[in-house]
Amino acid sequence: MLLLTPGPVQTHPSVRAAMDEDIAPWDAEFRPFYTSLRERLRDIAGGVEGVHATLPLQGSGHMILEAAIRTYVAPGATILVPMNGEYAVRIARLAREAGRVVVELPAEDTHAITPGAVAAALDAHPEATHLAMVQSETGSGIVNDPAVIGAVVRAAGRRMIVDAVSAFGALPMDLAAQPEMDAVVFTSNKCLESVPGFAFAVARMDRTEECAGQAGSWSLDLSDVLAQARRSGWGSLRFTGPVQTLRALEVALDRLDAEGGPAQRLTRYRANAARLYAGLCALGLRPYLNQAEQGPVVVTFHQPDGMDFHGFVGALKARGVNISAYYTTEAPTFRVGAIGDVGLAEMDRAVAAIAETLAAMGKLPAAA
Template sequence: MLLLIPGPVRTHPETRAAMAADIAPWDNDFRPVYASVRERVRAVAGGVEGEHATLPLQGCGHFILEAALRTFVPAGAKVLVPTNGAYGTRAARLVREAGRRVVALPGPDTRPVTSAEVASALEHDAEIGHVLMVHHETGSGIVNDPAAIGAAVRAAGRRLIMDSVSAFGALPFSMAEHPECDAVVFTSGKCLEGMPGIGFAVARVDRVLECEGNAGSWSFDLHDVYTHALRSGWGSFRFTPPAQALRAFSVALDLYGREGGQKARLARYTENARVLYDGVLGLGLRPYLERRHQGPVIVTVHQPQHPAFALQRFVDELKARGVLISNFSCTEAPSFRVGCIGAVTPAEMRGAVAAMGEALEAMGVRERVAA
C-alpha cells in the first residue's frame, strides 16, 4: 500500500525492521541509542551544544505542543496565534485549554500569514508575550515563513514557539538563527520518516531554566524533562517510552543522513509535490493553493462538484488500487489532501496520479473542476 497521508508516513523497510525487538528502555545497551537520538535531533534543528537541548515526550504533536505552551508561557499570559488553517485553530484551542489567553490572528487558509500582520498585532497589544506559529499548515499545505515571522517577533522583543510538526527535517529551520524562539516542536512520524509515537522539543536551555513551575502538569513539563536528564543522564526517559519506536527512529535518522539530510529530503518532497500538482491539473482538478503558496508536504485539491463524487468512495476506490489518502477535509472549502512525504518517490507519485484518474472514472466523475 502506498501511504500518502501527512503522518504517520510510509517508512523504509530498515526502519520497520528495527521495531522487531523486545527492548528494556532503562537497559545500559539502549541508553546510548536514546542519548544519540537527542544529539542528532538537536543537530538537525541547528541547535548548539550547551545552548539547546532535545526534550522528548511520549505521544503526538498536540502533546509536545501543549508541553511547550505550558512550560514557556505563564498561566494567564497572552499568546498570539495566526489561524490561517485548521492546525492554527487547534493550536489556539490548546492555548485556551492550558489556561493561557489567545489572541487570534485570522487569515484565509489559502496564503501564508505575513510578517507585517504579526508585527501589527504585536504593536497593538503590549501584553502579548509569545507568538505560536504553525510552520506548515497540514490542512491546506501553506508554509508560514519562520524567517520573516521570527524577525518580526525578535524586533518586537517577544518570544516564539514554532510548531513544526509536519515540516521539521524537510523545511529549513535553525534554532541558532532564531534567538527569539523558545522551542521548535515536531514528531517522529512525519518528515524524518520514523514510526509515530514520540514528540520532540528542541529548546533554549536558558529559557527552560527560567520556566520552572509554569507547566501546572508533571507529564507536560519540559523543565522536568530537562532536570531529569541532568540527574539521570541523557539516555534516560522519565516514564516508560515507546522504546521500539525510539530504536526505529535512530535508524530513520541514519537513513536521513544517508540521503543527504534536510536539503536532499526537501528536494525529493518538492519533486513529489510538483508531480502531484501537475498531475491533478492534468486530471481536470483544481489544487486548493496557488502554485506560489504550495508547500512540499501535501497537495490539497478541491473536491469535484459532481453529484457522483463522494470523498469516502474516492478514498475507497484509491485504496483498491493500492493508494491510501486521508478520508476527511480540513479546509474551508471541501477538499481532499494527498501527502508527498515519507519513503515515496516521484515515480510512485506518478502512479498515484494515474490511480486517481482511474478512481474518478470508476465513479463516473468526468466533469471535475470545482467552481
C-alpha cells in the same frame, strides 16, 4: 499499500524492521543510544550544544505542542496565534484549555502569514508574550516561514514557539539564528520518515529552566524533562515509553544522512509535490492553492461537485493508494501527501489511481 497522508508516512522496510527487538529502557546499554539520538535531533534543528536540548515526550504532536505552550507561556499570559489553517485552530484550543489567553490573528488558509501582519498584531497587543505558529499547515499545504516571522518577533522583544510537526527534517530550521524561539516541536513520523510513538521539542535550556513549575502538569512539563536529564543523564527517561520506535528513528536518521540531509530531502519532496500538482491539474481538477503558495508536504485539491468523498477515499484505497480520510478546509477538498519514503514513480501511481477512481465514479472533469 501506498500510504500518502501528511503523516504517518510510508516508511522504508529497514525502519520498520528496527523495531523487531525487545528493549529495556532502564538498561545501561540504552543510555548512550538515547543520548546520541537526542543530540542528532538537536543538530538537525540547528541547535547549539550547551544552549539547546532535545526534550522527548511519548505521544503525538498535539501532546508536545501542549507541553510547549504550558511550559513556556505563563498561566494567564497572552499568546498570539496566526490563524491560517486548522492546526492553528488547534494551537488556540490547546492554549485556551491550558488557561492561557489567545489573541487570534485572522488569515486565509490559502496564503502564508506575512511579517507585516504579525508586526501590526504585536504592536496592537503589547500584552502578548509569545507567538505560536505552524510552519507547515497540512490542512491546505501552505508554509509559513519561521525565520521571516521570527525576525519580527525578535524585533518586538517577544518569544516564539513553532509547530514543525509536518516540517521538521525537510523544511529549514536554524535555532542558532533565532534566539527568540523557545522551542520547535515535531514528531518522528512525518518528514523524518519514521513511525509514530515519540514527539520532541528542541528548546533553549535557559528558558526551560526559567519556566520551571508553571506547566500545571507533571506529564507535560518540559522543564521536568530537562531536570530529569540534568539529574540522571541525557540517556535517561522519565516514564516508560514506546522505546522500540526510537530504534526505528535511529535507522530513519541514518537514511536522512545518507540522502544528504534535510536540504536534499526537501528537494525530493518538492519534486513529488510538483508532480502531483501538475498531474492532478492535468485531470481537470482544481487546486486549492495557487502554485506560488503550494508547499512540499501535502497537495490539496477541490473535490469535484457532488463527489462522495468517503466513497472516493475507499475506492482509491481499493486501488492501493491510501490518502487522508478527512479534510479540514471550509470548501470540500481532498489531500495527497508528498512526503515519506516515496518518489516520482509513487506520485505517478497516485495520479493514475485517482484518475481511474474518479472516472469510475463519473466525476473525472477531463472526461466531461
